Amino acid sequence: MLDERAKKILIAVVESYIQRLDPVGSRHIAKKYGFDLSSATIRNVMADLEELGYLFQPHTSAGRIPTDRGFRFYVNNLLSNEPKINTLFIKELARRLEDIRDSIELMLERTTKSLAALTHYVSVASHPFEGDTVIKKIEIKKISSSQVLFNFETAEGITKRRILDISTPLSQSELNEATRYINSRFSGYSVKEIRELIFNEMTKEKIICDALISKSIRLCREALLVDDMLFIHGFSQVFELPDFFNISKIRELVRAIEDKHLILNLLDELIYKSNGMKVIIGNENQIKEMHDFSIVASTYYEKDRPAGAICLIGPKRMDYAKAISMVRSVSEFITDVLSRRRRHG
Amino acid sequence: MLDERAKKILIAVVESYIQRLDPVGSRHIAKKYGFDLSSATIRNVMADLEELGYLFQPHTSAGRIPTDRGFRFYVNNLLSNEPKINTLFIKELARRLEDIRDSIELMLERTTKSLAALTHYVSVASHPFEGDTVIKKIEIKKISSSQVLFNFETAEGITKRRILDISTPLSQSELNEATRYINSRFSGYSVKEIRELIFNEMTKEKIICDALISKSIRLCREALLVDDMLFIHGFSQVFELPDFFNISKIRELVRAIEDKHLILNLLDELIYKSNGMKVIIGNENQIKEMHDFSIVASTYYEKDRPAGAICLIGPKRMDYAKAISMVRSVSEFITDVLSRRRRHG
DNA sequence: TTTTAGCACTCTCACACCGAGAGTGCTAAA
DNA sequence: TTTAGCACTCTCGGTGTGAGAGTGCTAAAA
Numbered sequence: 071m072l073d074e075r076a077k078k079i080l081i082a083v084v085e086s087y088i089q090r091l092d093p094v095g096s097r098h099i100a101k102k103y104g105f106d107l108s109s110a111t112i113r114n115v116m117a118d119l120e121e122l123g124y125l126f127q128p129h130t131s132a133g134r135i136p137t138d139r140g141f142r143f144y145v146n147n148l149l150s151n152e153p154k155i156n157t158l159f160i161k162e163l164a165r166r167l168e169d170i171r172d173s174i175e176l177m178l179e180r181t182t183k184s185l186a187a188l189t190h191y192v193s194v195a196s197h198p199f200e201g202d203t204v205i206k207k208i209e210i211k212k213i214s215s216s217q218v219l220f221n222f223e224t225a226e227g228i229t230k231r232r233i234l235d236i237s238t239p240l241s242q243s244e245l246n247e248a249t250r251y252i253n254s255r256f257s258g259y260s261v262k263e264i265r266e267l268i269f270n271e272m273t274k275e276k277i278i279c280d281a282l283i284s285k286s287i288r289l290c291r292e293a294l295l296v297d298d299m300l301f302i303h304g305f306s307q308v309f310e311l312p313d314f315f316n317i318s319k320i321r322e323l324v325r326a327i328e329d330k331h332l333i334l335n336l337l338d339e340l341i342y343k344s345n346g347m348k349v350i351i352g353n354e355n356q357i358k359e360m361h362d363f364s365i366v367a368s369t370y371y372e373k374d375r376p377a378g379a380i381c382l383i384g385p386k387r388m389d390y391a392k393a394i395s396m397v398r399s400v401s402e403f404i405t406d407v408l409s410r411r412r413r414h415g
Numbered sequence: 416m417l418d419e420r421a422k423k424i425l426i427a428v429v430e431s432y433i434q435r436l437d438p439v440g441s442r443h444i445a446k447k448y449g450f451d452l453s454s455a456t457i458r459n460v461m462a463d464l465e466e467l468g469y470l471f472q473p474h475t476s477a478g479r480i481p482t483d484r485g486f487r488f489y490v491n492n493l494l495s496n497e498p499k500i501n502t503l504f505i506k507e508l509a510r511r512l513e514d515i516r517d518s519i520e521l522m523l524e525r526t527t528k529s530l531a532a533l534t535h536y537v538s539v540a541s542h543p544f545e546g547d548t549v550i551k552k553i554e555i556k557k558i559s560s561s562q563v564l565f566n567f568e569t570a571e572g573i574t575k576r577r578i579l580d581i582s583t584p585l586s587q588s589e590l591n592e593a594t595r596y597i598n599s600r601f602s603g604y605s606v607k608e609i610r611e612l613i614f615n616e617m618t619k620e621k622i623i624c625d626a627l628i629s630k631s632i633r634l635c636r637e638a639l640l641v642d643d644m645l646f647i648h649g650f651s652q653v654f655e656l657p658d659f660f661n662i663s664k665i666r667e668l669v670r671a672i673e674d675k676h677l678i679l680n681l682l683d684e685l686i687y688k689s690n691g692m693k694v695i696i697g698n699e700n701q702i703k704e705m706h707d708f709s710i711v712a713s714t715y716y717e718k719d720r721p722a723g724a725i726c727l728i729g730p731k732r733m734d735y736a737k738a739i740s741m742v743r744s745v746s747e748f749i750t751d752v753l754s755r756r757r758r759h760g
Numbered sequence: 761t762t763t764t765a766g767c768a769c770t771c772t773c774a775c776a777c778c779g780a781g782a783g784t785g786c787t788a789a790a
Numbered sequence: 791t792t793t794a795g796c797a798c799t800c801t802c803g804g805t806g807t808g809a810g811a812g813t814g815c816t817a818a819a820a
Binding site: 214219315 | 513524525655
């Protein structure tokens with residue numbers, strides 16, 4: 071569909087845009103990446119690429135900007151290449167974590183901080199709470215039209231509570247039915263097991279025809295999510311990015327991240343649905359507040375089981391090469407540490 | 416120093432500025448607040464107020480804006496008045512917290528959320544960790560030039576670790592001495608007791624001549640602080656305030672709040688040093704990133720002991736009357752709940 | 761057939777200019 | 791002591807203009 075030359079030019083355009091943040095013109099490509107082609111030829115190719123939906127022009131007399139599709143092509147290309155591990159960064163990180171390798175909290179705290187500092191993007195890591203607590207009974211109550219209260223009663227008789235904001239109101243009778251279903255399905259299992267049950271339930275989602283059941287499962291999953299550890303760093307740095315002279319985009323990001331549920335959900339899904347690296351570009355994200363951002367994420371493992379996720383959130387025109395190599399390096403490093411050490415800290 | 420008329424006019428100016436966010440002119444005051452005075456007279460008074468440092472003009476042909484001092488006068492005036500409790504809000508809050516009165520976490524979570532939603536300012540609450548854990552040994556290690564690691568060994572043999580960022584570098588020998596001092600002073604006490612010891616130490620601060628000791632005490636306090644619960648809400652809403660069309664101010668706020676230590680410190684000091692309401696206006700704040708913001712804060716109590724703090728962070732020209740009444744109501748409400756109930760949740 | 765040079769065209773952006781409007785300080789009268 | 795009047799100052803929004811960048815198209819060159 072795209073001949074070799076067009077591919078090269080597309081990649082050059084994306085790279086140049088990432089570097090300079092300005093719409094890129096044919097002349098610039100011709101000069102800097104000199105394919106032994108004149109700007110006129112490149113102009114033609116770029117016009118083709120625009121027709122195919124890889125590029126677009128903000129206005130007639132401007133250069134071109136990659137569309138989400140253009141970025142996607144570029145990223146896929148990157149991902150298929152041999153990854154280069156950022157050894158220098160990893161060495162420095164290893165040094166910093168020297169003293170605390172047995173505390174996953176401190177490690178993730180440090181790691182996200184370092185990632186954020188080095189990339190100037192927002193860095194987020196999650197570490198799901200792997201509870202062995204057995205849940206005896208689950209109760210769901212309505213607090214207001216937009217809030218429900220979850221009561222988890224453990225085998226030891228302690229109750230844990232969570233409040234969830236819900237988007238579509240549920241009647242008390244609906245909640246009762248949901249409660250009945252959830253109890254029949256999950257009570258007697260540990261938090262860890264319930265997580266797994268829900269995961270199985272969700273992946274074969276299409277089979278579930280009952281909307282209420284599907285919904286209550288989601289709610290339950292979210293309620294269990296809250297105990298997860300979440301590490302967020304580098305917020306203020308995003309402001310420095312030239313992309314966001316326009317305040318409204320940052321506001322959306324802040325709003326999205328402020329709602330921890332959204333992020334937890336995102337990372338949780340990542341842990342289940344993908345293995346290894348995943349890049350989410352702009353509109354590909356379910357969270358609509360993040361349509362102007364991209365996420366480079368990776369799960370990390372503990373003895374071959376996914377243990378958590380770490381990601382970078384940056385502008386759509388982020389430095390994917392750097393971000394991917396960083397996130398990959400970090401997650402491999404953490405996987406490594408987790409798998410070597412004796413037991414949880 | 417200020418005659419009655421000047422006071423009234425000053426207050427009118429501040430109020431008008433808070434409402435309309437525009438520099439306020441003499442004519443406007445004359446019309447809206449009609450003291451039976453002409454604009455010319457008010458103009459004269461305002462010129463006086465400017466000379467005294469209560470007001471200033473952004474430029475010759477603009478109206479006047481209160482200085483920090485002007486705000487301070489206004490706020491002091493507010494604080495000395497009979498507070499009006501916001502019963503409607505409190506009733507609604509009580510209703511929302513009905514089901515969770517025995518969980519301080521959920522209560523504070525809800526409360527800050529509600530406060531933020533109702534005021535459009537950032538709402539922060541802290542609940543210091545009142546540990547009964549006895550600390551057997553404290554170790555301080557240098558990680559890098561700007562980071563130190565605290566190891567708290569408990570009586571049960573468990574170690575808790577904290578990493579602190581420090582501004583001025585400390586040599587290992589200095590750290591050793593600090594460690595020695597801290598251990599001699601604090602080991603064998605519970606976290607709760609150490610907190611109190613540090614508090615006493617800090618209030619009679621002037622007596623301590625040794626800078627290193629003073630510093631290590633502060634570090635220790637900070638390291639103990641990290642286990643505190645901190646609830647932050649309403650971040651994204653600050654963006655909507657017309658004050659901050661200018662992005663750089665928000666960035667500073669974000670930076671300050673992102674560094675949880677700063678906030679924890681601030682609130683912690685509040686708990687010790689003030690009783691009841693405190694308003695911090697602009698430059699009065701030690702945190703320089705917050706010089707464009709004001710804080711309305713209050714401690715809440717549990718059986719006559721300060722148990723935590725809750726505050727609103729907004730622009731300098733925030734609606735102090737509303738903020739004060741809200742924060743006061745909320746902290747009284749929480750105090751009430753905490754003091755009635757049987758035991759910690 | 762593909763590439764290139766040339767050129768007219770389009771659109772943005774920075775800068776300057778102008779006039780309305782708001783608010784002031786000062787002076788002189790009430 | 792207060793007020794009316796007035797000249798003065800400064801901001802701000804709108805308009806206009808010209809440079810610059812980049813394009814698409816056409817016709818010539820490879």
